[in-house]
Amino acid sequence: MAGVGAMVALAAPQAQAAPVTGSLPVPATTAELPAGAVPGHWTIDRKTPVVKVSDAARVTLPQESQSATTDDPYTQVRNARYAGQVCGTGRVDMVTGPGPMTLTLSQSRAVASTWSASVSISPWKVSSTVGFSVTDTATNTESGSYPVPAGQFGYLEAYPLYDVYNYDIYNVAVGDRYVGGGSAQHPVGYCYNAWVN
Numbered sequence: 001m002a003g004v005g006a007m008v009a010l011a012a013p014q015a016q017a018a019p020v021t022g023s024l025p026v027p028a029t030t031a032e033l034p035a036g037a038v039p040g041h042w043t044i045d046r047k048t049p050v051v052k053v054s055d056a057a058r059v060t061l062p063q064e065s066q067s068a069t070t071d072d073p074y075t076q077v078r079n080a081r082y083a084g085q086v087c088g089t090g091r092v093d094m095v096t097g098p099g100p101m102t103l104t105l106s107q108s109r110a111v112a113s114t115w116s117a118s119v120s121i122s123p124w125k126v127s128s129t130v131g132f133s134v135t136d137t138a139t140n141t142e143s144g145s146y147p148v149p150a151g152q153f154g155y156l157e158a159y160p161l162y163d164v165y166n167y168d169i170y171n172v173a174v175g176d177r178y179v180g181g182g183s184a185q186h187p188v189g190y191c192y193n194a195w196v197n
Helices: 053-058 123-130
Strands: 042-046 075-087 093-098 101-105 108-112 114-117 137-141 144-148 153-171 177-196
Touching (some): 042 075, 075 123, 114 123, 123 153, 144 153
Antiparallel strands (some): 042 177, 075 153, 108 137, 153 177
């Protein structure tokens, strides 16, 4: 069973590197890119620090209530671990224009967290283990720019940047047995893709 935030799957065009205004671009090799993407053509703009899994016990998630009628009291989510960054495949913004000019993206956008599990589990159990709400959104501000030379037409796209956490699911009613696993993705910034033709 899976709970997934709305995402549109788009193929990412091949592109040239897009500098990020106001911060040093991080090489895209530090994040998993969409299928078909060339690492040297992408930049990463992280807006928030990694959520420490050890902080999960202190997270209050009022929008995800525990339910005695729908919850299996014997399933538990454990062993949450940070698995790295990934660029989402759902484009959230795009700007185009002829050179000479600098294309910029600077809007604030809310992007949904996503999660999945191989067995039925309540989202509040996942959230309390990974340290963020898997059913909520996070708002970050785009800050991408790309200079387009004279005589060329430029494109600049923004995709969400997610932190990925994996976790295990156990059932304590059957000898504390491992019964499955899952992953959760939390939006922490943007991946920029830019090119000219």
